Amino acid sequence: MALVTTKEMFAKAYKGGYAIGAFNVNNMEVIQGIVEAGKETKSPLILQISKGARNYANITYLKKLIEAAIIETNLPIAMHLDHGDTFELCKQCVDDGFTSVMIDASSKSFEDNIALSKQVAEYAHAHGVVVEAELGTLAGVEEHVSNAYGHYTDPAQVEEFVERTGVDSLAISIGTSHGAFKFSGNPQLRFDILEEVSKRLPNFPIVLHGASSVPQEFIAEINKYGGNMKGAQGVPEDMLRKAATMAVCKINIDSDIRLACTAAIRKYFAEHPDHFDPRQYLTPARAAIKDMVKHKIIDVLGSNNKI
Numbered sequence: 525m526a527l528v529t530t531k532e533m534f535a536k537a538y539k540g541g542y543a544i545g546a547f548n549v550n551n552m553e554v555i556q557g558i559v560e561a562g563k564e565t566k567s568p569l570i571l572q573i574s575k576g577a578r579n580y581a582n583i584t585y586l587k588k589l590i591e592a593a594i595i596e597t598n599l600p601i602a603m604h605l606d607h608g609d610t611f612e613l614c615k616q617c618v619d620d621g622f623t624s625v626m627i628d629a630s631s632k633s634f635e636d637n638i639a640l641s642k643q644v645a646e647y648a649h650a651h652g653v654v655v656e657a658e659l660g661t662l663a664g665v666e667e668h669v670s671n672a673y674g675h676y677t678d679p680a681q682v683e684e685f686v687e688r689t690g691v692d693s694l695a696i697s698i699g700t701s702h703g704a705f706k707f708s709g710n711p712q713l714r715f716d717i718l719e720e721v722s723k724r725l726p727n728f729p730i731v732l733h734g735a736s737s738v739p740q741e742f743i744a745e746i747n748k749y750g751g752n753m754k755g756a757q758g759v760p761e762d763m764l765r766k767a768a769t770m771a772v773c774k775i776n777i778d779s780d781i782r783l784a785c786t787a788a789i790r791k792y793f794a795e796h797p798d799h800f801d802p803r804q805y806l807t808p809a810r811a812a813i814k815d816m817v818k819h820k821i822i823d824v825l826g827s828n829n830k831i
């Protein structure tokens with residue numbers, strides 16, 4: 525099995541009313557935890573690499589680790605650039621062998637977003653790579669309100685955007701945000717916007733960023749063992765399940781991986797103050813990531829047994 529694009533994954537997910545997990549990866553233990561969960565649940569996977577991950581780990585290491593993951597699991601895996609911010613970075617990733625790239629020009633004007641997303645789509649498509657773009661900005665990113673939808677995606681713009689750019693999937697803003705502190709009050713998502721977008725773009729895959737659920741058991745463990753993350757809150761899992769049954773085909777998860785890893789390591793250090801071998805504390809961290817991802821795949825995304 526070689527790396528795959530998201531084309532077939534999304535077509536099947538759309539029809540089947542489930543979503544594919546897009547998990548951010550930065551090192552070997554994170555990749556192993558995710559793909560072991562994928563293997564046990566027979567789930568396709570998207571492993572996504574941010575600009576920060578490229579800088580942290582070096583792309584050659586990440587690519588080789590993902591190649592190893594495919595050899596070990598034989599799973600359909602897409603290697604995706606998360607939040608590419610320039611044409612040059614997206615081009616570099618296409619040239620490096622990514623099968624999917626995101627161009628995030630959502631902070632630019634509608635016209636500039638279209639121009640940059642189209643430029644990336646033309647280059648990527650010429651090399652057999654698929655493209656995700658974003659319209660609307662995630663909550664917390666942009667303070668000013670520019671139209672009736674504020675920072676949310678304006679459904680009236682989506683057909684023109686997709687038609688003029690030629691992109692393969694679209695990230696929209698319906699109230700999610702990145703990180704572990706997503707809502708100060710009751711979590712709410714604008715399912716009416718998602719519904720309207722999917723009416724205007726039939727059979728078109730929609731992407732949800734900022735979709736970690738911030739499991740409270742991880743927060744409790746982190747706080748118990750010396751951390752301070754009071755008030756951390758994510759997207760409730762039933763909302764994610766609902767989105768997955770609608771047009772959302774890709775659900776992005778990074779913070780939950782970080783939380784699972786940190787909770788396990790904090791606990792380990794507290795219980796074994798004399799240990800100093802990284803294998804000792806990275807083993808439970810990797811296991812915690814694997815358990816969390818298995819739970820997501822089976823109980824939230826519904827992508828188990830879909831290979």
Ligand code: G3H
Nearest residue numbers: 548574576577702778779
């Ligand atoms: O959306 C952002 C992802 O969580 C990646 O985060 O830029 O810190 O690698 P990062």
Ligand code: 13P
Nearest residue numbers: 703733734735736778779
């Ligand atoms: P979370 O911070 O909710 O995990 O979102 C990750 C993400 O959207 C990566 O692009």
Ligand code: ZN
Nearest residue numbers: 702733734776
């Ligand atoms: Zn994101």
